[in-house]
Amino acid sequence: MVSPAPHAHGSDTTRRLMRDVIIALLPAFAVSVWFFGWGALQVAAVSIATCVALEWVIQKFLLRTPPQTSDLSAAVTGLLLAMNLPPGAPWWVVLTGSVTAIGIAKMSFGGIGKNPFNPALVGRVVLLVSFPVQMTRWALPRGFATTDAVTGATPLALLKEGLNNGLTVEQIFDNADFTYLELLFGRIGGSAGEVSALALLAGFAYLLARRVIRPYIPVSILATVAAFGGILWWANPERFIDPLFHLLTGGVLLGAIFMATDYVTSPMHPKGMIIFGIGIGALTMLIRTFGSYPEGISFAILIMNAAVPLINKYAKPKRYARNV
Amino acid sequence: MSNIYHLLSERLPLLRRGLGGGACSFSIGGIHPEDNKLAANSPLQALPPEGTASIFLGQHIGAPAEAIVSKGERVKTGQLIAKASGWVSADIHSSVSGTVVAVEPVADLSGIRQPAITIQVEGDEWLETIDRSPEIIREIPSDSAVIIKKIAAAGIVGLGGAAFPTHVKLSPPPGKKAGILIINAAECEPFLTSDHRVMLEFGEQALIGALLLKQALHASKAFIGIESNKPDAIRELQKIIRERGYELQVVRLKKRYPQGGEKQLIDAVTHRRVPSMGLPADVGVAVQNVGTALAVYEAVQKHKPLIENSITITGKNLPQQINALVRLGTPLSRLAALAGGIPAGTGKIVCGGPMMGKAIVNMDAPTTKVTSALLFIPHGEAQRRKASNCIRCAKCVQACPMGLEPYLLIKLTQRSRYDELRANRMSDCIECGCCLYSCPAHIPLLDYIRMGKGELKSSKLKVENYPTDGHRL
Amino acid sequence: MQTIILTVVTLTALGAILAAALYMVAQRFRTEEDPRIDEVAALLPGANCGGCGFAGCRALAEAVVKSETMDNLYCPVGGSEVMQQVAACVGRTVEAREPMIAVVRCAGACSLRPPTSLYDGAASCRIEAALYKGETDCLYGCSGHGDCERACLFGALRIDAATGLPVVDEEKCTACGACVKACPKRIIELRKKGPKGCRVFVSCVNKDKGNVARKACKAACIACAKCSKACAFGAIAIEENIAYIDFTVCRLCRKCAAECPTGAIRVNGEWRMENGLAPSPLNFNP
Known part of the structure; x- marks a missing residue:
């Protein structure tokens, strides 16, 4: 042969x-x-x-x-x-x-x-x-205990609704019944995949260890979201919530780790991946804070997917030889 | 800024070894194939000449040599039988003694007939001028012209695989000077162990060869790059260098393929990068293989031309793993017989390593100056897996040591978009095979890239690439 | 109401301004073009196959209009007829040329050319040819991966599953020459289509000596020279162990085909050795 x-x-x-x-x-x-x-x-x-x-x-x-x-x-x-x-x-x-x-x-x-x-x-x-x-009929976390679905809003929807009604962040969360620890472990309402930040991070670690994905996209998305949220929060803590909340809610982690890193629809090299990630992070925060949907990462990823061919064309990997 | 960095990193080798466990490495891409150095502990054994030897006239890059013997003539071992037919060409010597039985084409590895001289072996009578004593001669001639002349006369070519005539490589174009010599002993191809054995058994000779090369180039520094999976060779060479006070330095390289690629090795050792379509001399570096260094020692100090080389005979199913010193022109079937015959279940026989070697169809083909290994791959591993759709995982981009985008290159090749291929540096490809190795969809990336490179050349977009030594990766 | 009026007015104004800008730009950068280029391009087949050596039909039209003569300007797809019209359009004359067709000069079907190795690389003739001699012992023969089939824009070539050789569809072939360029072994040749589609040619390009060629393939030309002796018109030359029939000289008498011991000389696609018959009687493919 x-x-x-x-x-x-x-x-x-x-x-x-x-x-x-x-x-x-x-x-x-x-x-x-x-x-x-x-x-x-x-x-x-x-x-x-x-x-x-x-x-x-x-x-x-x-x-x-x-x-x-x-x-x-x-x-x-x-x-x-x-x-x-x-x-x-x-x-x-x-x-x-x-x-x-x-x-x-x-x-x-x-x-x-x-x-x-x-x-x-x-x-x-x-x-x-x-x-x-x-x-948007989110089941509340009740485990196997009850069969009849009790529904409620996600933390993000809660926040959006409250802000639209003219409440401040503090007032909204005085009534809410969850803590950051619960966000981390998942005892909140939401879609199946977005509830437990810790479990998602465990998956992230596994993917990195198996070299299935590279860290550029998730890290740049999360960093952009944190930076964007941080600036807003620093400017006006009454109108805007702190960045940690943004990171832990609304599927940002699920999106950043599993959806944005989809091979087919993401750029091919580190430089492009970082541009892609920053774009997603910024769009997510724009939609969340200024748009009408409480949640924005799905839209942000799809919009950036459309930009991938362009990114691939202009962001080239580090070449071995510098000049031609 | 980068100049300062380069200056610093050259002055302080330890600084750049800070990362990577104290071993140097190239900076982009690369893969980690299974090592499989099965024959590492088998000492080199000399294979006495027997039967017939067919010696090709074109064993090097450049014009084929012209035969100066004719049918019926008697030749001695080491006798010149074909003369170089130009500057970029090399002399060829008889590797055996006996009678010339034919000066006509012989089928090579891929079954294509190439001009060759076939000699019937009769005894083993060497040319009197060759010094065959084991004594090591350490004085080095000071005149570089003398060294280069002797190298040319011995018909030495780069033994790393590219077979570029060494005397040409030692004479860099005017205005360019190679201040740094790197001896390539990385041997990063899996399975290959012949360079490893040469370093263990002919370490000092190879080092003197390195000194000769350094002298010939008037280089100020000389490094020997060895991958860290050969700790015994590193220790051995370091010991000799210490004892003898040679002005050479061993550089430990990280085990990573293609560490022994010429451009990668230069990056790893000096942190300089050869420009696109440039020569190592453009960055003041010359690279020579460790086997070449040994041949240079023998040529200059012992007057022995290049008539034999070390070959690894290996494979997972092979009963014996062998490293042998083989005369040029020995049929490959003899090597297989030495290792106990072709094992059952062999799917593919490869001349060279698994990453860059050539699959063989003709086991009667003779060995050449650059034959480094005979590898038997079992059927299951030999077969290529069925290609599926590209999932754009970018593993090929991640693996490419030249920072290219293989997935894009094959797409452009299939559409014959030559301008874009050029813009995307198609011709920088060193054909190391990392892309195909890492592709989860098993797309024959490198096959198409090779074809595209050929087309790019023929499409009159001038692409001249320097044939590289140091391919015994 | 006010909002609607405002919107309509703004958009209309914007449209007008942009239209004016576009018009000015178009005026500024307008290029004068010879109207004959369009006329010539309309005459050409529009297949953009590149058979003429230009990038496409329009490029050929431009070259025709700009050039002084009609030398080296020929559309193989349109053939002589179209070129006459083109020449008339630009006020020149052109000599009539005979229509051509692609012929496959290899008869080494799978059954006649035993494979000696198995190729496992990418399915491309060019890649295989760059790698080694090929799956059989004939290193000149067709490798059958279909580079020609992929190169043909007219769907005139297909690899026959039984023989592993390309078959030319006489109706569809336009002699654009794409397959000739695609074949790494230079097996395909453009030859005169011939009266009633009759062509006599040596269907082998093996340059090895007779015995070597014969060993590799039962259908090989062994350069025995019987054909050249039989030819009354001196159309057959034997060079480098291979016979070649010059189609400009050949008168299609087919005596050579009757003499050929291996059946390498074929009349059209007809070839009787495939069925174990002696290659003597001749017949045309309708």
Whole structure:
């Protein structure tokens, strides 16, 4: 047998990388199941099953190519979508989300590697715009104890509503029943994936250790959010909340660690990754503080996804040789 | 600013070794393939000549040599049989004694017939001028012209793999001076151990060769770069340097592929970077392989031309791991027989290391001056995996030691966008294989990049690249 | 109401100003172009295949208008007919040329050319050719990865699954020469299409000596010179162990094909050795 050099190959495969992403998501998923009970589990099951099945069907019958669902990328999309939905969302909402994510955002562009926008986020945003009621009916963390869903607002929505009613930050949180420690561990209302900061950070550490992702994007997003929030807070602590709150709520961590780092829709080299991250961080904070949505990272990531080809074209990696 | 940094880092080697566990390394990209130095503990054994030897006339970069013997003539070991046919060309000597049976093409590794001289071996009668005593001659001629002349007369080429005639490399273009000599002993390719054994067994000779090269270049400094996975070789050379007071310095390099790439080695040792399409001489550096240094010693001090080299015969399924001193022109099948024959389940036979070696189709092909290894890869590992879609993970960009974007280069190649290929420095590629190694989608990146480089050259966009020594990575 | 009026007025004003600016810029940077370029471009096929050696049909049209003569300006796709019209358009004349077609000069089907190694690199003829001799012992023969098929803009070439060789579709081939450039082994040649599509050519480019060539491939030309002796018109020359029929001299008498012991000389695509028949009787492909 003959082939051009090299004759050795590393152990990385698409499947292995995707499997690692799933493993990294598991702690956060486990926490959400612990707090939200069957609702979270059911959403995830529907989402993953429909995503994988849809990709298989499209590849087999529409594109007539050998199905490649075994590379697990559809499963990752499904899980990420589930982590972005409120636990206990109706099954038809989830189904709509996965059809949008896989059918429209991924396969219509040619499948894995070709989609310009993060499929899970497209799914989520379409749902958010189409079904605002179902998408903002957040279950409160009650665990498996009760079956009837008690719903409430997320901390960010609470804050936005309060500010719009002319209250100061302090007044709003006098009535709120959560602490930063709870934000860290996840006993708050929110979508499945955004509740436990600590579990998400554990996943981040795992991805870094396995060299699945590089730290540039998450770190630059978080740093931008913190800096942006910090400046506002320093200017007017009555109108704006402190940066730590911004970091721990509203899926910033989920977005920064798992959504923005999606290979296909992020830049290819450190310089570009940092530009991308700063863009996402700044847009998120603009939407949060000045926009009408309480939460902005999904939109921010999708907007920056559109800028990725441009970033790749102009931000080049460090070359070995300086001059031509 | 960067000048000050470079000045400092040259003056204070310890400063730049602060990071990276005290070992130097290049600064961009690189991968960590499995080491697999299976033959590291097998001493070099000499393989006596036997049967026939076919010696190619074009074993080097540049014009092929012209045969000066004809069919039926008797030759001695070490006798000149083909003369260099230009400045960038090299003499070729008989590696055996016997009768010339043919001066016609012989199939090479890839089955393509190349002009060669075939000699029937009869005994082993050496040319009288060659000093075959084991005595080490330490005096170094002071005239660099004499050294270069002797090197040219011995037909020495860069043994790292590129086979560029050494006497040409030692005569840098006017106006450029190589103040620093780096001896490349990184041997960063997995499986390869022949340089390692040379350092352990002919350490002092190689060091004297390094001194000769340094003298020939009038270099002020000489470093020997060795990867940290060869601690015994580092210790051995350091001991000799200390005892003899040689003006040489051993640099410990981090184990990382392609540490032995010429440009990477220069970066690791001196923190200088060769400009795009430039020569090492542009940054005042010359790089020579450690095997070349040994050949230079033998040529200058012992009058022995380049007629044999050290070859590693290795593979995971091979019963014996062997390092051998082999005469030029020995058929590869003899080497395989030495190691117990081609093992069952071999999928691919490679001449050279697994990263940059060439897959062989013709086991009767003779060895050349730059043959460094014969590697047997089991079937399962040899097969390329099926390519899938690019997931834009940027692992290739991360791995590229030249800071290129392989994924982009192949896309542009497939669309024949030569201007953009040039803007994206396609011709900087050193074909080390890091991109293909690290690709999770198994896309044959390097195959296409190589093709693109060829097309770029033929598309009249002038791309002249200096053939690099130091490819025994 | 006021808001609506304000909006309409502002946008109208803005539109007017920008339109004026655009008009001025367009006036300022207007380039004069020979109107004949458009006329010539309209005559050309518009395939932008590059077969003429220019970047596209419009580039050829520009060259035609600017140049003094019609030398070296030829659209192989449109052929002689189109070039006559083009020449008439710019007031020149051009000699008629015979239509050409791509022919594949390799008959080494899988069954006749036993593979001796297995290629496992990227599926590209050029990459394989740069690496080594190829999967069989014939280092001149077709490697069958379909670089020509991919290069053809007209879909006129496809690799036959059974033989592993490219097949030219007579209807679709425009003789643009893209496949000739794409083939690293220079197997494909543009030859005269011939009356009723009849062509006689040596379907082999193996430059090895007869015995070596024959060993590698049963369909190889072994340079036995029987054909050149049989040819009454001196159309066949043997150089570097290979026979070549000069199609400008050949009169299509097909005596050479009858003489050829290996069947390397083919009349059109017909080749009887594939079926184990002696290569004597001749027949045309309709």
